[in-house]
Amino acid sequence: MTASTPAASAATHHRVLILGGGSAGITVAARLRRGDPGLDVGLVEPSDTHAYQPLWTLVGRGVVEPAATTRPQSSVMPKGVTWHRARVVAIEPSANRVELDDGRALTYDSLVVGLGIRLGWDLVDGLADAMRTPHVGSVYSLDSASRVWQALQAFQGGTAVFTNPLGQVRCGGAPQKIMYLADAYWRERGLSDRSEVVGAFAGTMMLGVPEINATLERIVAARGIDMRFRHDLRAVDGAAKRATFRHLERDEDVTIDYDFLHVTPPMRAPESVANSPLAVDEGAHAGFADVDHATLQHLRFPNVFALGDVAALPTAKTGAAIRKQAPVLVGNLRSFLAGTPLEKAYDGYSSCPLLTDVGKLVLAEFTYGNTYKPTFPVDQTKERLDMYMLKRHVLPQMYWHGMLRGLA
Numbered sequence: 001m002t003a004s005t006p007a008a009s010a011a012t013h014h015r016v017l018i019l020g021g022g023s024a025g026i027t028v029a030a031r032l033r034r035g036d037p038g039l040d041v042g043l044v045e046p047s048d049t050h051a052y053q054p055l056w057t058l059v060g061r062g063v064v065e066p067a068a069t070t071r072p073q074s075s076v077m078p079k080g081v082t083w084h085r086a087r088v089v090a091i092e093p094s095a096n097r098v099e100l101d102d103g104r105a106l107t108y109d110s111l112v113v114g115l116g117i118r119l120g121w122d123l124v125d126g127l128a129d130a131m132r133t134p135h136v137g138s139v140y141s142l143d144s145a146s147r148v149w150q151a152l153q154a155f156q157g158g159t160a161v162f163t164n165p166l167g168q169v170r171c172g173g174a175p176q177k178i179m180y181l182a183d184a185y186w187r188e189r190g191l192s193d194r195s196e197v198v199g200a201f202a203g204t205m206m207l208g209v210p211e212i213n214a215t216l217e218r219i220v221a222a223r224g225i226d227m228r229f230r231h232d233l234r235a236v237d238g239a240a241k242r243a244t245f246r247h248l249e250r251d252e253d254v255t256i257d258y259d260f261l262h263v264t265p266p267m268r269a270p271e272s273v274a275n276s277p278l279a280v281d282e283g284a285h286a287g288f289a290d291v292d293h294a295t296l297q298h299l300r301f302p303n304v305f306a307l308g309d310v311a312a313l314p315t316a317k318t319g320a321a322i323r324k325q326a327p328v329l330v331g332n333l334r335s336f337l338a339g340t341p342l343e344k345a346y347d348g349y350s351s352c353p354l355l356t357d358v359g360k361l362v363l364a365e366f367t368y369g370n371t372y373k374p375t376f377p378v379d380q381t382k383e384r385l386d387m388y389m390l391k392r393h394v395l396p397q398m399y400w401h402g403m404l405r406g407l408a
């Protein structure tokens with residue numbers, strides 16, 4: 001069966017079945033097939049398009065064209081993988097079975113869950129309607145990211161508000177990256193005297209890694225960005241241009257009138273995982289796949305593994321994390337299939353390339369416990385042009401040509 005052809009009459013059983021063909025699913029599929037070209041791998045993914053989301057922040061700043069961030073899904077699907085172009089609607093790990101929205105069921109010897117995260121646009125009152133107004137946008141969807149750039153250009157001063165929700169967030173740095181980029185752009189246009197940039201964040205600090213947090217605190221202070229922590233967005237009135245937040249310490253509502261609002265929506269585990277026995281029951285990771293933090297093997301169903309945004313791991317949800325998780329998962333999955341002990345361990349590595357302006361970036365890299373772990377022999381806690389060039393030019397190439405081919 002060729003990779004680029006959606007399966008019409010595919011076998012219903014796979015030696016390894018992968019759910020989701022995003023960064024995690026394709027990287028794992030590529031690595032599995034590269035190591036064992038005869039391995040029977042099935043992959044479930046409904047979308048025709050594969051996106052490199054880390055560039056969406058720069059789409060929001062007008063530096064990158066939206067089309068440059070996507071490719072046909074068929075072009076990244078590894079050869080020999082059976083692509084089931086459908087949605088997973090139920091996962092039954094005790095029966096080694098998955099149900100699809102086209103009525104088919106698939107069974108497996110081993111399952112890899114890479115279903116990403118659900119963006120909860122519906123979890124904030126009025127947000128879906130407000131997103132259709134020209135004053136509200138988000139780099140968390142590609143369509144909206146290009147409208148963010150239009151809004152930044154149309155802004156003539158006033159109050160610009162940038163939100164950051166409570167709970168699990170895909171790329172926790174992106175809400176502030178777009179804030180810095182917008183602020184720098186307006187400053188360049190001479191609008192800083194006429195505008196107030198407000199960061200209304202649900203958390204308590206800029207970033208959990210102390211070495212990087214210190215830099216970010218200096219940046220917001222120097223630029224006069226008004227940071228308001230413990231603000232959790234609850235409602236948006238697009239017609240009145242008013243955002244309502246719950247103040248998480250004072251337990252009261254706070255409203256802010258905006259001229260531009262950038263929203264990072266609250267996020268949840270995908271429903272197919274949250275409603276399955278694979279989910280964590282309660283706590284900060286409720287609904288996400290309950291895997292061992294080192295081996296990435298499920299804690300109750302040993303033939304199930306998970307990685308990427310869907311995995312309940314106490315580290316930042318990024319593509320950079322997936323790049324380190326995938327070889328660990330694939331090594332351990334092979335050991336599992338061979339009946340030998342799992343030997344690979346993930347250390348929680350993740351990275352957050354904090355764009356602070358076009359041409360400036362602070363590269364946060366860390367492991368579990370927010371332990372700062374820089375890769376390069378330079379001071380990564382500073383705003384740097386070389387790290388910007390890495391993000392803008394090197395990492396996208398590494399993604400398309402290395403990671404998705406199982407080579408990086």
Ligand SMILES: Cc1cc2nc3c(=O)[nH]c(=O)nc-3n(C[C@H](O)[C@H](O)[C@H](O)COP(=O)(O)OP(=O)(O)OC[C@H]3O[C@@H](n4cnc5c(N)ncnc54)[C@H](O)[C@@H]3O)c2cc1C
Binds near residue numbers: 053115
């Ligand atoms: C604005 C922004 C900036 C970012 N910046 C960075 C950065 O600078 N560096 C970095 O490393 N990371 C960054 N990230 C994060 C990174 O893009 C994600 O962490 C990564 O893409 C997650 O990969 P994933 O495979 O877990 O999820 P995804 O890539 O979202 O893949 C999940 C896949 O599952 C599919 N799916 C969903 N539901 C179903 C279903 N029911 N059945 C079948 N398939 C389904 C989806 O169609 C999707 O293809 C950024 C993200 C955003 C949005």
